[in-house]
Amino acid sequence: MSKPVTIKDIARKFKCSPSTVSRALNNHPAINEDTRRNLQEYAKKVGYQRNQVSLSLLNKKTASIGVIVPTINNYYESAIIEGIDAVLQPLGYSLHICVTNEQYLLEQGYVEKLLSNRVEGIFVSVSQETYDGGHYEHFENVYNRSLPLIFIDREYEGFAAGSVTIDDYLGAFVAVEHLIATGRKRIAHLRGPQGMSVADQRYRGYIECLQQHGFDRDETLIVHTDFKVESAIAPVDQLLGLPSRPDAIFCVNDQTAIGAMKVIRDKGLRIPEDIAVAGFDDSPISGYISPSLTSVARPGRQLGIEAARIFLQYQNATEKEAISEHLILPPQLMIRGSTGKRGK
């Protein structure tokens, strides 16, 4: 009832050897027509399922790959996974998903576990703790075993590995440039957590764009959030209370942009006439809220696809030399209502 049927079971039943059964089920030519048919029929009847575990042991191929991400419950991350999946599942690979919750220790544990499970490659978007601490030792085993390792979203130059990232700096730069082009003079920034790669890059894009366009630096226009909607409320409130109010806010992501829009409306100000708002991520609803939100789109699915492509290159490389390809994808600015014409 409970134990799966094995080839040996079938062999015993038919008083033949396991080899014959194996060959019959795999349509090996050197097997008698009748024998094959009988065995195949019986196997089907009893619901025989070839044991992949034993095969994996024999062939040293598991057809499974590990994906380590800080979180899964989030549009961008799951788009990446979907992209990887779209390429790799049709080729027979299984995905082992590991969620680190931004914790270094968990990440380390998952790497060990994946290695132990003999996955054929690892995709990793390193956790915040890992990134902050610069602890990359746990990837050394992966490297030593010359197992395909592909960094997603955050790059590490320590050893040869692939990486696919999105140019957050450029995305921010373009967004701010757009705000400037629409005539905004006092552009504020809802910054993300300091030390966090994506947040820092966007901040840098904001700063350098203003600089290159000859704006004076004004620290009062830069406030901090933690990416969440609520964390934008107080900072934006503060911005609007400034003696000389900003006329545009570039937000580190859409969540905070939505928070900002709420505060602005609650104060009776108009978007975009009084204040323009731009976000980052182009989440699915940004086109449908009112006003629709200008936002920088990150091609998450494409990132996953490219990462999978690089993995396959490693896999198929005849030479064992580590292919270390670094790909940087451009984000795309989606211009919508929230950065429309200024009021006078």
Place this chain on the structure above:
Amino acid sequence: MSKPVTIKDIARKFKCSPSTVSRALNNHPAINEDTRRNLQEYAKKVGYQRNQVSLSLLNKKTASIGVIVPTINNYYESAIIEGIDAVLQPLGYSLHICVTNEQYLLEQGYVEKLLSNRVEGIFVSVSQETYDGGHYEHFENVYNRSLPLIFIDREYEGFAAGSVTIDDYLGAFVAVEHLIATGRKRIAHLRGPQGMSVADQRYRGYIECLQQHGFDRDETLIVHTDFKVESAIAPVDQLLGLPSRPDAIFCVNDQTAIGAMKVIRDKGLRIPEDIAVAGFDDSPISGYISPSLTSVARPGRQLGIEAARIFLQYQNATEKEAISEHLILPPQLMIRGSTGKRGK
């Protein structure tokens, strides 16, 4: 360089038997102190990683479970996965994620594959095609092997299996009741695709709630969408053009609610004064758009947690009798601005 170090390799190096190495690494008491230390040090030095595949074969335990979902790139689905993960990863389980894109054939293939990989349990949110066709044969093997099988979101009574679902009917009922309580008289419904379980249940909740409150049935107030934002545009346009306009719209999900709100605003009508809008899903932004959206929250993460809990019950049951627990979680109505006071 590439080949992983095995216990045999270490044994050869130390001129001892594999058994000794295995015991030393596992801190077996019957191993000499020095021997153990030496072996452990060496193993660490060469980066030995126990091969879980061989262990799985030996113990017939893979510590991995399969999760089959129609899509992953979506708040609700990924919340479920996150919930399952939160319970099972700490216990050492790996998650094999399979995305069916609502296709029966893929789902069937994944079931075979998971069985072949000897996962210890399968969580499945069946694809639309499976549901429509009533094709559940591919789960028979799972059942015959008395492998824990847990249906998520869509229940199947064909054979003993666990299930955790959310009471969509009740959610819709409560939402519509709320609209009635706020004084609305002509309540329209943006219906989802016919034949789709969740959509149908919500429709039923809508219908029966109106009936129980003595409303006349008005087919012109029921229009169809495919869950997507865009698909709400034309139908809502049509609703607003009716000789006797609805004063409330109950939408099958938040996406369509957002689409509806856009059309309503574009027509110069006010929400909620002229028309109230309620959605379903309580997506993260619903509290922050303007007006904030009343919506029925589905506890996805909790669903995942409960499903995992049921799985563990199967696992730990001393008797092999199939525990078949069916859990129905209540959704929660989140009342917000979009269903506030009517205008006169």
Place this chain on the structure above:
DNA sequence: GACAACCCTGCAAACGTTTGAAATTTTTTA
């Protein structure tokens, strides 16, 4: 009728690990 050619099946080893029982070595005891 002998020998080759062919068809089909079985043997045995391999993948990496664990584990009960047996064997060996070392230590203790009388």
Place this chain on the structure above:
DNA sequence: TAAAAAATTTCAAACGTTTGCAGGGTTGTC
């Protein structure tokens, strides 16, 4: 110093499958 006891190590089998090679049987050819 010999026997008993304890400590440590090895043997062998097992998990399920595949596969090169050898073996056995049948048919065909001269």
